[in-house]
Amino acid sequence: MSIKSTLHQAMKDAMRAKEKQRLGTIRLIQAEIQRVEVDEQIEVDDAQALVILDRMLKQRRDSISQYEAANRQDLADTEAAEIPIIQSFLPAQLSAEEIQQMIDDAITQTGASGMQDMGKLMAVLRPQLQGRADIGEVSKSIKQRLS
Numbered sequence: 001m002s003i004k005s006t007l008h009q010a011m012k013d014a015m016r017a018k019e020k021q022r023l024g025t026i027r028l029i030q031a032e033i034q035r036v037e038v039d040e041q042i043e044v045d046d047a048q049a050l051v052i053l054d055r056m057l058k059q060r061r062d063s064i065s066q067y068e069a070a071n072r073q074d075l076a077d078t079e080a081a082e083i084p085i086i087q088s089f090l091p092a093q094l095s096a097e098e099i100q101q102m103i104d105d106a107i108t109q110t111g112a113s114g115m116q117d118m119g120k121l122m123a124v125l126r127p128q129l130q131g132r133a134d135i136g137e138v139s140k141s142i143k144q145r146l147s
Helices: 003-017 019-042 046-069 073-087 095-111 115-129 135-146
Strands: none
Touching: 003 019, 003 046, 019 046, 019 073, 046 073, 095 115, 095 135, 115 135
């Protein structure tokens, strides 16, 4: 079942259960997917939907830190409540050990030896990790390994 159809079914379930927070978040996701489809004149597939969901998670995390810095805990709590709902539509997250193993495999595959090879590594890892790990954290881990 595709992510879009899963979202549609989840929206109907949230409406029946009268879960306002979940319904609102699902509608935000659907609106973002529809915005991308209209702007880029494409049909969003599961890979692109994962990118959109990842971007939405990153936006929520950034917003939380900004709201907390501005002493707006009410808005930070709203954003924090949306994160698990968005994550529920992503594949299971990888463990730190699994991520390290994937990094090791990518280093072996690309022959990366220094920071100049960071782009090659990320090009190999990004499709494998999309929606399954925080790419920013993976990037930090790679930088530590290569320096």
